[in-house]
Amino acid sequence: MSQLLLDVNGLTMRFGGLVAVNGVNLKVKNRQIVSVIGPNGAGKTTVFNCLSGFYIPTEGSVMLKNEQIAGLKDYQISRKGLVRTFQHVRLFQKMTVIENMLVAQHRHLNTNLFSGLLKTPNYRRLEKDAMEHAAHWLKEVGLLEYANREAGNLAYGQQRRLEIARCMVTQPELLMLDEPAAGLNPNETKELDELIIKLRDEHEISILLIEHDMSLVMGISDHIYVIAQGTPLANGTAEQIKGNPDVIKAYLGEE
């Protein structure tokens, strides 16, 4: 049986008087794709920021593999195997694609200063492994031939894929994607769809997804959570959500 990877209870985030997130619960099991949907400004990105440690939640618990992570520093959380992408692509623009991939492996590579200065055999081996690991993931997202290009010069769709590959080299267990399909053409969206499924089925990680593209969400999600104005509205499988009158109202009401 698949077990619980992420368990969020009563997550609340207040900015002064504004309650951006209000009592959200989320459960992600191993090897699951779970989506969070909701109208613009519903608080989805804020949920991600709370989970990844960019904000310290006002209330609520966040358990990753039965360990409380709410309140930990952002870099500590990502080292525990929870990494994310951003709604607006955040690459190291002036660095090359491969350098982007190496920075993500900083923790595995950065052993001590002197072994690097002296190029000890151990350091060389680590570096070689990191390069191979990076090459593996670049190939996986189809960017191997661009390895020595500046990341900022890639096409938008390629930048999105690089961001995902960069997360994957950190060997996460839970990958959080914030609107990965935004700005992609239908073809690229289809490739993204396949990539996400592959990550779950072959690489055995779980994915938490924020997305406005309903056909993508409905097609790949194992479970869907709906948030409106910071408050949980509904959750269930794609079929259940599609037929839920509250959800339809929330979406239509907005438009």
Added chain:
Amino acid sequence: MNSSKLYNAVFAAGISFILACLMIGVKLDTDSTVLAVKGATAEQWAWIIGGIAVVFLSQLFSTQVDALFRAIPKPDIQALLPQQQKFATLKPWLIAAIIVVMMIWPFMVSRGSVDLATLTLIYIMLGLGLNIVVGLAGLLDLGFVAFYAVGAYTYALLSQYFGMSFWACLPISAGLAATFGFLLGFPVLRLRGDYLAIVTLGFGEIIRILLNNWTSLTGGPNGISGIAKPTLFGLEFNRRAKEEGAMTFHEYFDMDYSSSYKVIFLYLIAVLLVICVIYLINRLMRMPIGRAWEALREDEIACRSLGLNRTAIKLSAFTLGASTAGFAGCFFAARQGFISPESFIFIESAIILAIVVLGGMGSQMGIIFAAIIMTILPELAREFSEYRMLLFGLLMVVMMRWRPQGLVPMKRPNLELKQQ
């Protein structure tokens, strides 16, 4: 010609007129016993009017001037170098040749040139140190001279009070400067850009004022003099050995005394130090820590999301940058034999920053070129010494218009991947 252009031109000409009148047009002079305000000579007025005309016309025809600037061919230094492959095989030889030339050259030129070259090497060291902080980690530091001062005073004081040698003080100076870098790093961890610049500026001033006012220890504005010169395995370069029983260089090798030995020796030490610094920083740039500095400059939030500890990365940049300045400071004190807070004023920080920006942020080659230009140019323009700062400013403006990315922009390393 639209009217906004004309307005701009009149405005700029007016400003130039006011400034020129204040700075060149009137002079305070003593007329026997009383102060008198004197006007400029007719010749100076002609120059002022000419200058204002240039400002007026260049504003009026700014589009054409811009086009002219764009039309000037930009020297593509990248293209002058041989191709990647060929260059890789040539590189060790080239470096060896440069080092050999640098070693032989001082024996063939005048003392003054060697001295100037030594000064240039100090600025190269400082530029390379600041490059870590500003060019790589993207943290604007306007008080870099503080670490230079810490290095210099460390050696001066240790030598004065405890008679410690240059070679022993070199690592201590670097270490102490690094400690100061680390300490400064803490309060500015959350700051970026303008705010960081202001805090570091303040830090530089604090150190200078401290040195100026702690008279009992540092000698205040009078500085410290008679700082011992470096020795070669205990051999001094003076006419007579200072310590009882010590030998001097010319006695040991049974040569006639010449003061140029000392100058050349100092130069060779500087070359050695610069080579060490270049090698170390070059390695660091290709190591995880160097990449992390750059990643921090590019996107701090992405760094955090990938498990990089920004505190450690920022502190390491400050610490290593400062230790390089400490090295340079220690050597500076040994070369001068005399230091005072005067040597560590804000304009020094500004010059070092200018070297980094003119050279091309992050690019070691560029910084070396820029340091050479910035130290040699003022010497060549000795006749204009009164207008040195003016020329300096002009150079900056022209460079930033013509080549904003710096003399030799940083090149990304090309990493070979095994095709799977």
